[in-house]
Amino acid sequence: MTRGERHSLWIGLLFVSPWIVGFLAFTLYPVIASTAYSFCDYDVLSKPVWIGTLNYREMLTDSVFWQSLRNTLYFAAFSIPLGLVMSLSVAVLLNQSVRGRSVFRAIFFLPSLIPVVASSMIWLWILNGNFGLLNHALKSIGIAHPPQWLADPAWTKPSLILMSLWGVGHAMVIYLAALQDVPRSLYESADLDGAGAWSRFRHVTLPMISPVIYFNLIMGIIGSLQVFSQAFIMLGGGGPQRSALFYAVYLYLNAFEYRQMGYACAMAWVLFIIILFLTWVATRSTRKLVYYAAE
Amino acid sequence: MRTLKKVIVYALLLSGSAVFLVPLLWMVSTGLKPLDQTMSMPPTWLPYREYVQDGGQLRERKAGEVVTATATVVRKVSFRWENIGLAITAMKYFPRYLFNTLFLCLLTVTGTVLSSALAAYGFSRIEWRGRNRLFVVALATMMVPFPVVMVPVYCLFRSVGWIGTLKPLWVGSFCAGAFNVFLLRQFFMTIPKDLSEAARIDGCGEFRIFWQIVLPLCRPALMVVGLFQFMATWNDFLGPLIYLTEQKDYTLALGLQFFQSQHGGTEWHYLMAASTLIALPVIILFFFTQKTFIEGISMTGIKG
Numbered sequence: 001m002t003r004g005e006r007h008s009l010w011i012g013l014l015f016v017s018p019w020i021v022g023f024l025a026f027t028l029y030p031v032i033a034s035t036a037y038s039f040c041d042y043d044v045l046s047k048p049v050w051i052g053t054l055n056y057r058e059m060l061t062d063s064v065f066w067q068s069l070r071n072t073l074y075f076a077a078f079s080i081p082l083g084l085v086m087s088l089s090v091a092v093l094l095n096q097s098v099r100g101r102s103v104f105r106a107i108f109f110l111p112s113l114i115p116v117v118a119s120s121m122i123w124l125w126i127l128n129g130n131f132g133l134l135n136h137a138l139k140s141i142g143i144a145h146p147p148q149w150l151a152d153p154a155w156t157k158p159s160l161i162l163m164s165l166w167g168v169g170h171a172m173v174i175y176l177a178a179l180q181d182v183p184r185s186l187y188e189s190a191d192l193d194g195a196g197a198w199s200r201f202r203h204v205t206l207p208m209i210s211p212v213i214y215f216n217l218i219m220g221i222i223g224s225l226q227v228f229s230q231a232f233i234m235l236g237g238g239g240p241q242r243s244a245l246f247y248a249v250y251l252y253l254n255a256f257e258y259r260q261m262g263y264a265c266a267m268a269w270v271l272f273i274i275i276l277f278l279t280w281v282a283t284r285s286t287r288k289l290v291y292y293a294a295e
Numbered sequence: 296m297r298t299l300k301k302v303i304v305y306a307l308l309l310s311g312s313a314v315f316l317v318p319l320l321w322m323v324s325t326g327l328k329p330l331d332q333t334m335s336m337p338p339t340w341l342p343y344r345e346y347v348q349d350g351g352q353l354r355e356r357k358a359g360e361v362v363t364a365t366a367t368v369v370r371k372v373s374f375r376w377e378n379i380g381l382a383i384t385a386m387k388y389f390p391r392y393l394f395n396t397l398f399l400c401l402l403t404v405t406g407t408v409l410s411s412a413l414a415a416y417g418f419s420r421i422e423w424r425g426r427n428r429l430f431v432v433a434l435a436t437m438m439v440p441f442p443v444v445m446v447p448v449y450c451l452f453r454s455v456g457w458i459g460t461l462k463p464l465w466v467g468s469f470c471a472g473a474f475n476v477f478l479l480r481q482f483f484m485t486i487p488k489d490l491s492e493a494a495r496i497d498g499c500g501e502f503r504i505f506w507q508i509v510l511p512l513c514r515p516a517l518m519v520v521g522l523f524q525f526m527a528t529w530n531d532f533l534g535p536l537i538y539l540t541e542q543k544d545y546t547l548a549l550g551l552q553f554f555q556s557q558h559g560g561t562e563w564h565y566l567m568a569a570s571t572l573i574a575l576p577v578i579i580l581f582f583f584t585q586k587t588f589i590e591g592i593s594m595t596g597i598k599g
Contacts, residue, residue: 015421015501017414022410025451026470031447034446104312108315109581113577116530116532117548118322119574121555121569122318122570131334233552264442265447268446269443271442275440
């Protein structure tokens with residue numbers, strides 16, 4: 001290394017030092033410690049005790065664990081595709097030549113900005129079985145016995161899925177930006193070839209925005225498998241019959257209520273593996289469908 | 296055909312945006328009602344007061360008062376603005392919650408913008424050995440989900456005695472998160488290299504180039520990072536839930552949830568008034584910074 005190279009190495013490291021400190025303290029050390037804890041019995045108050053793979057084996061027979069995993073996959077299986085269709089549809093509508101586009105965009109976007117605590121309060125109130133606005137609306141269109149939403153184990157997950165659709169504004173803004181980037185010339189040549197509206201959407205729009213759909217899909221997988229705050233605020237420890245006990249909620253309870261830090265860490269690693277696996281599956285199965293124009 | 300299409304598009308957009316707005320309007324409306332009207336059936340959108348007109352005189356109807364046949368009942372719209380003050384009092388430590396939240400916002404925004412800008416500069420505008428390999432490591436850290444590091448980070452803060460203080464909620468923001476570094480790096484790379492070279496030839500130190508040349512040119516990107524951090528801190532629920540133990544240290548988000556868990560399912564008017572108070576700053580901020588917001592989100596979506 002020359003003197004100049006050494007000098008720029010030091011300057012470079014100095015500039016990135018905030019990241020290095022954060023990486024060591026808040027990523028590298030915790031990842032190692034979390035791996036170790038996952039093989040330990042650890043209640044924070046006393047020293048961790050090595051128990052081998054007991055935490056992982058316990059998961060296999062823990063019926064609450066399996067229930068939380070099922071609940072989470074249920075939530076993800078509906079909220080991701082429904083959210084995708086909804087945000088993309090709104091974006092396509094807004095991409096037409098409409099007046100007041102920015103006003104509409106703001107209205108659809110706004111709910112995704114509302115602090116999760118406030119939106120949880122709003123939905124607790126709207127979904128209230130007796131005085132809620134939603135049930136009143138359902139009764140007024142002739143449904144005499146609308147569901148008790150958050151009090152009925154069969155309806156807690158649909159309630160949270162419904163609520164998640166209210167927050168699709170973020171994805172919608174991303175789609176709208178992508179739609180506006182599709183070159184007009186492509187549509188013009190499609191018109192010359194006599195393509196109809198659907199075939200233009202199917203063969204021009206969708207391929208052109210496919211990287212963004214893929215991006216939102218991955219973000220959806222990562223986000224919905226870790227869904228926590230709204231479920232915890234609205235239904236505490238999982239709601240009626242633990243019907244809305246999501247993975248992250250059960251993990252939180254294990255760590256900070258039952259003080260089973262080791263089990264919580266083991267659960268976190270299993271969650272990471274599930275996320276990686278589903279991301280891999282999503283990437284594999286969409287590989288042929290995602291089109292990168294610039295590459 | 297074209298007009299039909301236009302009609303359908305506008306009909307869908309109008310009904311869709313109405314559905315998206317209803318929950319927010321319902322929150323504001325409930326927050327300005329007296330308790331009995333929040334649960335009246337059928338629900339009313341506008342809070343009202345009832346008056347009895349008996350002969351020439353108009354007086355307020357008492358609760359549960361039976362009106363004689365000669366009199367008529369008149370309803371007039373009347374918002375209960377006093378609910379806002381009453382909700383603040385009912386939440387007990389509201390001023391503390393607000394102070395704690397603003398304190399955290401100030402520190403995390405400062406910390407995030409400064410540290411991410413420094414790190415992004417080091418990863419983009421200085422050539423040094425191993426830079427790109429280290430940046431790949433930085434990108435890889437984005438994949439680690441929060442639950443994996445949650446317990447050890449908690450134990451780390453516990454071992455230095457910070458549980459029950461605000462420190463765990465802002466210290467980390469001075470350590471440049473990978474996502475923001477990535478975002479700013481993309482932006483820094485668009486600034487011509489000649490600019491730095493010229494300054495270096497003039498004997499300008501690296502920090503001065505960063506501070507006086509590159510940063511001013513990157514104001515839009517820094518705004519995006521700062522704004523997103525402000526929102527993240529203002530909205531954060533899990534962090535305060537894990538680290539805070541005393542009620543007076545709570546943030547607005549945690550304080551509201553605490554209030555709800557104490558008075559859950561009854562005082563909907565106070566709950567909605569308080570929710571409005573917490574949501575309103577975010578909504579106002581959005582209207583003043585709409586362009587930055589939309590551009591920032593589009594940027595993360597397309598480049599990510």
